[in-house]
Amino acid sequence: MRRINIGLLGCGTVGRGFVDLLARERERIRGRDGVDIAVRRILVRDADKPRPGINPSLLSTAALDILDDGCDIIVELVGGVHSAGAFVRRALANGKHVVTANKALLADSGRELFASAERNRVRIGFEASVCGGIPIVRALRLGLAGDRIESISGILNGTCNYILTRMEQDDLEFDGALRLAKERGFAEADSALDVGGEDAAQKLRILGELAFGPQHVNMRVHGIGDVTHAEIEQARARRCVVRHVATARQVGGGIEMRVERRELPEFHPLAGIRDENNAVVIRGRAVGELMFQGKGAGSLPTAAAVLSDVIEIAACSTMTP
Ligand SMILES: NC(=O)c1ccc[n+]([C@@H]2O[C@H](COP(=O)([O-])OP(=O)(O)OC[C@H]3O[C@@H](n4cnc5c(N)ncnc54)[C@H](OP(=O)(O)O)[C@@H]3O)[C@@H](O)[C@H]2O)c1
Structure with missing residues (x-):
């Protein structure tokens, strides 16, 4: 069983949905896909905000702690173009796969980010960026x-x-x-x-x-x-x-x-x-x-699309055992 460590950027509507859904489906995914997916760190802006169901010891406000950590996949659910773009560029340069729901970022810099992913031999999953839960x-x-x-x-x-x-x-x-x-x-x-x-x-x-x-x-x-x-x-x-x-x-x-x-x-x-x-x-x-x-949106439908990308990348890529 391979362990896949996730660095989660953002714990808002979709980020929280991702944590909930993974908790529910983790065992099933272990059995079906042979990978054990775990959230290792979570980036937020405000670490003191109440977040029921989220383990506070996973939270950090320092992006580099997560981007330069030993995670296998960075899941970007921060939104916007500037900070999110900087985080994704750093993750790709560090040789990490990226999953994002951020259509604004892809519309703005998609070609550059995909070229960077190719140079660094990693993948970008973006199923959640269009029509949330619909696997279009x-x-x-x-x-x-x-x-x-x-x-x-x-x-x-x-x-x-x-x-x-x-x-x-x-x-x-x-x-x-x-x-x-x-x-x-x-x-x-x-x-x-x-x-x-x-x-x-x-x-x-x-x-x-x-x-x-x-x-x-x-x-x-x-x-x-x-x-x-x-x-x-x-x-x-x-x-x-x-x-x-x-x-x-x-x-x-x-x-x-x-x-x-x-x-x-x-x-x-x-x-x-x-x-x-x-x-x-x-x-x-x-x-x-x-x-x-x-x-086409909402916490769990969008999280399901994010998780589908994580599973696809985890199941297809050669990652550290
Ligand atoms: N909501 C939907 O139904 C939906 C559907 C499809 C796609 N999307 C896309 O999914 C992405 C996330 O959307 P969302 O609705 O989940 O957003 P959201 O509820 O506003 O959550 C954003 C999260 O990112 C954190 N964050 C924002 N800027 C940050 C920064 N500079 N540094 C550290 N943390 C930062 C926030 O921290 P705090 O919690 O501390 O404020 C929050 O946890 C967006 O790209 C959006 O377009 C959303």
């Missing part, structure tokens, strides 16, 4: 590796979908639906990246690169901040619904990506996606149309 990264990277992808379309931002669904079902204007999304924990205090479309655009860039490879991208992004209840009612009168849809397709000269509000007929596969759920429709030349849907 692995589907594109492995499951569909034999086919040529023609297009991807999806509802990639749960906050926007929640707002549009509430406007449609509760007859709310945008501000009322956004307030509800914040009260229920589906929107951040600063929701600009979500409602402005940039969050969905970052996820689409990651999926587009997996599906089509590195190519010139023509991206246009429009959010939902100016949607009105009247627009939703007019769509309803035409037996349609309004959804915030991200699409990527190969065109002459590169990849065309669009993130925008669209009026979809009620029978469209994405029209039935409600509340905070996410969905992705992939059209492959050989397989035809495939649809994935489910929880």
Whole structure:
């Protein structure tokens, strides 16, 4: 049985979920995959914050203690671009595998980080960076590796979908639906990246690169901040619904990506996606149309995607026995 030591950076929504899920599944993973995964250290900003269920002796506020320690895999769940980027660069340079849920970091510096991983002969797992619990990264990277992808379309931002669904079902204007999304924990205090479309655009860039490879991208992004209840009612009168849809397709000269509000007929596969759920429709030349849907965020669904990367790297890599 190989022991795999994790250096966990961040113990917030997803980090805590990761610790909980690993505690529940550790024995099963030992039996199934022949690896014993243990969290060795946890980086936080504030070591005095109450963290029920977390062993306080694992906590540290000194990133280098963890990055330069003997961990096999660094799991980055800090978020943001600057500190997280510095941590990931250091981990890769130290020859450590990295698992991250950080779409913003990958959208900003993905190519540089993957080049560094290749130079240092380590891997970066990023299943959790797009659509939380939906295994869409692995589907594109492995499951569909034999086919040529023609297009991807999806509802990639749960906050926007929640707002549009509430406007449609509760007859709310945008501000009322956004307030509800914040009260229920589906929107951040600063929701600009979500409602402005940039969050969905970052996820689409990651999926587009997996599906089509590195190519010139023509991206246009429009959010939902100016949607009105009247627009939703007019769509309803035409037996349609309004959804915030991200699409990527190969065109002459590169990849065309669009993130925008669209009026979809009620029978469209994405029209039935409600509340905070996410969905992705992939059209492959050989397989035809495939649809994935489910929880695109949240503590445990996202942690499950993080843990799946840890298991894949642990089971496939040669690490110190
Ligand atoms: N939440 C979701 O549902 C979800 C879904 C998909 C992907 N993601 C991604 O997962 C990542 C983590 O998100 P989250 O929601 O778990 O974030 P979060 O709840 O804000 O937690 C962030 C954690 O990182 C720690 N931290 C932040 N900056 C730090 C620094 N400079 N040095 C040391 N520790 C630092 C915080 O420490 P303290 O606890 O001491 O403040 C906290 O424990 C993000 O990249 C996010 O985009 C999240």
